[in-house]
Amino acid sequence: MESEQLFNRKGYYRNSYNSIASASSDEELLDGAGVVMDFHTSEDDNLLDGDATSPGSNYAMSNGGGVVSSTTHLLDFLEEPIPGVGTYDDFHTIDWVREKCKDRERHRKINAKKKESAWEFTKSLYDAWSGWLVVTLTGLASGALAGLIDIAADWLNDIKEGICLNAMWFNHEQCCWGSNETTFAERDKCPQWKSWAGLILGQEEGPGSYIMNYFMYIYWALSFAFLAVLLVKVFAPYACGSGIPEIKTILSGFIIRGYLGKWTLLIKTVTLVLAVASGLSLGKEGPLVHVACCCGNIFSYLFPKYSKNEAKKREVLSAASAAGVSVAFGAPIGGVLFSLEEVSYYFPLKTLWRSFFAALVAAFVLRSINPFGNSRLVLFYVEYHTPWYLFELIPFILLGVFGGLWGAFFIKANIAWCRRRKSTRFGKYPVLEVIFVAAITAVVAFPNPYTRQNTSELIKELFTDCGPLESSQLCQYRSQMNGSKAFVDAMPNKPAGPGVYAAMWQLCLALIFKIIMTIFTFGLKVPAGLFIPSMAIGAIAGRIVGIAVEQLAYYHHDWLVFREWCEVGTDCITPGLYAMVGAAACLGGVTRMTVSLVVIVFELTGGLEYIVPLMAAVMTSKWVGDAFGREGIYEAHIRLNGYPFLDAKEEFTHTTLARDVMRPQRSDPPLAVLTQDDLTVVELQGIISETSYNGFPVIVSKESQRLVGFALRRDITIAIENARRKQEGILLTSRVYFTQHAPTLPADSPRPLKLRSILDMSPFTVTDHTPMEIVVDVFRKLGLRQCLVTHNGNVLGIITKKNILAHLEELKEHTAPLASAWYYHKKRYPTSHGPDGKSRPRQHHVQLVPSFPGRQHSDDDEESEEEVMHLLDGRSFTL
């Protein structure tokens, strides 16, 4: 990290102010491990989508050009728009307020023009409809891609075992689809499907063929895993992982270029299939959300309304994530609620409707593709009709406790492991790690039939209730049927047969195996979702509990609880339902979702009568999990990676003031500001090249440090470059002014440069005595990027989102009473006005010229400051 800093600083001086992006500013993210992070970038292209523009053409960006500068009350719209102004760098946070203003202005403009001509009217119609169009396209694409992933993953997964001889594109089930040779006991055997042993050795049974199958299983698992990690590493490193923490961060207003780009989409789709097929303990549901968001981002480029406005784009992404969950679980409503509860940051009603529509379209497309051949959207769709009884709430709540404990344990263990990967040398070998984990998984998984099969199929088997039509091992009860009973529905509880006991211990082993492997799998550098393994763990535990309760009810039907509800010879316990409740509880413990999870699960079952057990279990699991740690796995990963995510759910309960958080602090170097009309171009460039801050407040003059506005570093750079290319007579000694009219200049001076169009005239300000709870609320609710701190109208400092996050982190670590700290600051910071109530005269003025002695403070850049500016003498200023 040190050396990187060094490199960057070198590059920095060399490219002087051209490399506006190498600023190490927005980036000092908070690290859960306490390590200060920095995102260095040198690319400068369009937002979110990484591979779209050239890095060398910083200043010819079309994003946002013309839109910003037309915001009447913010910016001067008489100026012709400068292309590129109003866009963001990689790893920067967006300003929601500014983006929303931009959109309203654009809307007003289109509305005003609407009546002029038929063409303008059509354009306004197109604009009004583009929101629905883009979510329709997103839904179509995510549905189609989900179908592709489902079909390909099923096929590739079965390739591990064998191949369909007459049509190699069929998976095992489809291969035997029309076959008449299947028997009641062995439903998946048919001559068309050949196992590898049968194909290579010519015999299907025997120890030799077992070993051969074992070997081929491991071979295929390893090759799929290797291929997946290789593709990820070579083509799109951003395609690894689940993607939900990053999408949450992006939706909260962060720019990660390339994260939702087309290469990420392509590679994620392709490697997701490989990763699922490799038998690793992971699922495709989380990555499907990422895939859908990529589709949303790519389609939003077709519509200027969305491609040029980061806040509007995030509305599309919210809808896309709903579509993703909709196709992942076949639960359109659950998808909308997931988007609302878990991932979205800003979710107006309009987005709700669009999410609903996107989810609908996606589900419809997936249903038409019919990837599983069961006319359902998911493999493990089940239908129960048996009722449940009140006493069963006790085992359901116990399952909830288990889910909460598992969630807390998993989060702790997985974060510890990921931190180890992040901070030690062991993280240097991602490919080896994947292969190693895949090898262990394959070697251990094969002997146990419950771990050998696809996890979705395992969940399906566990969810399915035993009926007379079932022949699986789990349903081998000792039959008391004497053949004369001719009813199907009411299967009485029966004593477990040897098959069930065998299944029990196999399931116990599978449970332990899944628990261990999932901890090490989540975080590998392949696309890896968490939903399916968590659900599998819960389903296994639930099924075990269900069978236990069932046997209890059989052997002790004279107990009070059972006597009341469970008559002899009737079916009162449904083990499949327990599996489902367990799955929901475990998923709830890991993700800490509640409403959306219950809705997703009940959409899976198509029965409303199980909502109460599900709610009880999910709520219990959330309570138990929250007792051990309040954050879900996604928040934990956000914190581990230090993304700038300001959680809207947490409450700020401390008593600090704005000036305790603002930069510059007491010990910091003084800050840089710009004056509105007495800087030259070279001086401005000097300030920009010597500081790494992303924005500078503009003040009236050195004498009166009253606030005029706020100018972003990126905009200034772009504007100067643009002016020097396009306007004649702009020299290095030209005067720069932010005022409406040019200052009076000597006759021989070169033409001045007007930069009013890039000046934000309405920066958000608070006074230095504003309590931080208000400031945090303002940041959360308005989605601010930065906020200036003033005293008597004079600029004192700045608070950015990163500062607030750093502050929150600090407070979390030192939970000492804060009053003393505040008192300490109060003592150290006398008010900025003198004893007579007037502002103290300032002996030192704002430092603006390149002779600024700020070179020595290069190590300060590692501190977490964003758009902090230097005033020469911070102490005298903040006094």
Add this chain to the structure above:
Amino acid sequence: MSSRREHGSRFLLSCLLFVLLCEIVSFANASKSFEDVRCKCICPPYRNITGHIYNRNVSQKDCNCLHVVDPMPVPGHDVEAYCLLCECKYEERSSNTIKVTIIIYLSVVGSLLLYMLFLLLVEPLIRKHEPYIQPLHNEEDSEDMRPQHEGGAAAQGRANTVLERVEGAQQRWKKQVQEQRKTVFDRHKMLS
């Protein structure tokens, strides 16, 4: 430049639409073909008859035990009782969709593999003389020291022919991937 970006995204969009179209076309074409419908009846063990699965290709309205279970294993008076136990399900699939999907998937994986081999093996050999091409697996941070212009300005200045433009885009893409790789694998700032 923005036109190039649009070009790129349009290319991808057309690919996506193509996949979509293939899915839809294949679905529309073949969903009703002969082997793509079945009526599957599962009959559990009954008296001394073992359980059996019947699989027939009949229309949806004929999908019941009486039409599908043939030959009937029980005498006439027992047929009703036996058939009450059986569960018949009418199912459709589209084998063409599956075929097209698998073929698309395999060809995408194949072309990615070929391209990867090209990038890793062939290209370094071809371009040995061009000093600014970095090998793809670069673990050091050396490109921080590289001159700024190589990826961008140079490529843009001579972006005349289609080939050169493609090459420029490829270079830019490579740089971006390298940056991503450093972020994810070396610095562990994301996705760890």
